[in-house]
Amino acid sequence: MNTAKPMIVFRPAAVLLGWFLLLPGGIAAPPAQPLHPNVIVIVSDDQGAADAGCYGAKDLTTPSIDGLAARGVRFTQFYAAAPVCSPSRAGLLTGRYPLRAGVPGNVSSLPGVPGMPTEQVTIAEMLKAAGYATGHIGKWHLGFTPDTMPNGQGFDYSFGHMGGCIDNFSHFFYWEGPNRHDLYRNGREVYYPGRFFPDLMVEEASRFLQQHRGQPFFLYFALNMPHYPYQAEPKWLEHYRKLPYPRNLYAAFVSTLDDRVGGLLKAVDDLGLRERTIIIFQSDNGHSTEVRAHGGGGSAGPYRGAKFSLFEGGIRLPGMISWPGHLPEGATRGQIAHACDWMPTIAELCGVKLLNANIDGKSLVRVIRSAAAPTPHDVLQWHVSGGQWAVRQGDWKLIGNVVDSSGGLLSAEEKKLFLSNLAIDPSENHSLAREHPEVVERLRELRRRWINAQNKPLPARLSQDRLGNEK
Numbered sequence: 001m002n003t004a005k006p007m008i009v010f011r012p013a014a015v016l017l018g019w020f021l022l023l024p025g026g027i028a029a030p031p032a033q034p035l036h037p038n039v040i041v042i043v044s045d046d047q048g049a050a051d052a053g054c055y056g057a058k059d060l061t062t063p064s065i066d067g068l069a070a071r072g073v074r075f076t077q078f079y080a081a082a083p084v085c086s087p088s089r090a091g092l093l094t095g096r097y098p099l100r101a102g103v104p105g106n107v108s109s110l111p112g113v114p115g116m117p118t119e120q121v122t123i124a125e126m127l128k129a130a131g132y133a134t135g136h137i138g139k140w141h142l143g144f145t146p147d148t149m150p151n152g153q154g155f156d157y158s159f160g161h162m163g164g165c166i167d168n169f170s171h172f173f174y175w176e177g178p179n180r181h182d183l184y185r186n187g188r189e190v191y192y193p194g195r196f197f198p199d200l201m202v203e204e205a206s207r208f209l210q211q212h213r214g215q216p217f218f219l220y221f222a223l224n225m226p227h228y229p230y231q232a233e234p235k236w237l238e239h240y241r242k243l244p245y246p247r248n249l250y251a252a253f254v255s256t257l258d259d260r261v262g263g264l265l266k267a268v269d270d271l272g273l274r275e276r277t278i279i280i281f282q283s284d285n286g287h288s289t290e291v292r293a294h295g296g297g298g299s300a301g302p303y304r305g306a307k308f309s310l311f312e313g314g315i316r317l318p319g320m321i322s323w324p325g326h327l328p329e330g331a332t333r334g335q336i337a338h339a340c341d342w343m344p345t346i347a348e349l350c351g352v353k354l355l356n357a358n359i360d361g362k363s364l365v366r367v368i369r370s371a372a373a374p375t376p377h378d379v380l381q382w383h384v385s386g387g388q389w390a391v392r393q394g395d396w397k398l399i400g401n402v403v404d405s406s407g408g409l410l411s412a413e414e415k416k417l418f419l420s421n422l423a424i425d426p427s428e429n430h431s432l433a434r435e436h437p438e439v440v441e442r443l444r445e446l447r448r449r450w451i452n453a454q455n456k457p458l459p460a461r462l463s464q465d466r467l468g469n470e471k
């Protein structure tokens with residue numbers, strides 16, 4: 001990983017204040033409070049790498065996601081922090097690799113079982129400390145105790161399900177029995193039997209935006225789609241009826257998801273907040289091939305792997321940021337980016353302090369502004385409960401204890417270690433471990449050093465450093 005570098009500071013509030021002061025005659029008084037932009041982070045659930053029109057899907061209708069990309073910057077090498085729900089979300093919300101965030105694997109969906117440790121600092125806590133109203137709407141899956149539910153992790157307001165998935169109409173945990181009702185507002189169980197959960201999410205989000213339109217807000221809008229159960233709207237099931245099963249079910253659910261993204265964006269537009277609101281979108285992990293997902297339906301496009309796998313199809317996903325009038329629009333970026341990068345990116349764009357200097361993410365602001373800027377990442381690490389791990393440096397990627405949930409064949413040797421050069425073989429078809437033992441050894445050493453560093457306390461100097469916009 002690169003050492004910390006001084007970051008270019010962009011403070012929208014300061015820039016706007018400067019404009020006011022420069023106006024001849026001082027015709028307007030400066031605003032009473034800092035003009036921090038609002039932030040909305042939209043997470044989709046189990047949306048495959050190629051499962052949006054703007055990511056290459058030819059058979060999907062996704063105008064809202066595509067429209068967000070058209071009004072922002074879309075990454076073509078955006079990585080989730082993990083190939084499965086909880087650690088992916090922990091990485092996103094803390095800016096730390098999931099192992100360091102205390103969530104190397106999925107947390108329990110059972111009431112009373114804790115999840116992400118409370119000493120972890122979330123984006124919500126960071127923005128709340130800067131005066132933002134903070135809201136969680138949708139899926140949580142990061143703990144089911146008062147301390148580890150959203151209100152304990154920096155969210156003023158929370159509405160949604162605490163476990164990994166629900167039936168969208170009964171709001172019961174969707175797993176083997178005994179099934180349990182799972183719908184909570186601010187830690188208190190609430191009941192909306194028969195109401196389609198994604199519609200409840202848009203209603204809740206619209207109300208949150210309306211209530212906080214006059215102050216900076218942060219909304220974490222964690223959609224539970226297209227995660228199973230596939231419960232698409234009838235109009236979309238009709239629309240896709242000629243697609244093969246189970247693609248038809250999945251496609252219809254992706255378009256149902258896209259409609260709710262559109263509903264949220266409409267609420268932002270109706271309040272005239274679009275140019276004051278940074279909107280980030282990403283999927284949490286690759287498409288599912290589980291039995292509850294009918295064995296598939298999603299697509300990783302050219303990539304191997306799916307949910308649970310550290311092949312590209314499990315972690316290389318849709319990821320984009322939009323802030324019309326402030327960031328480039330209709331742009332794509334091929335630089336490597338990572339979900340942990342959102343926290344420092346948001347901090348820089350909002351002109352707020354990182355509360356925790358000791359994070360793994362790097363600000364993407366320079367990359368977002370310039371296609372010529374280098375990726376801030378020299379090395380990326382993944383570590384999943386159960387033993388699978390991966391290291392990427394440049395175009396080389398090494399996976400250990402390999403899982404291929406997309407059904408590909410692996411030799412015993414390939415299951416142990418799989419080396420790819422993504423510039424030559426982005427589909428990770430053939431391991432180059434035999435041909436390039438020196439690369440294998442280099443990447444293994446990076447992995448060893450990283451794992452060893454996780455087990456040692458940080459030097460006091462490092463723990464006191466502030467990365468980011470204080471310098």
Ligand SMILES: [Ca+2]
Pocket residue numbers: 045046084085227284285
């Ligand atoms: Ca997921």
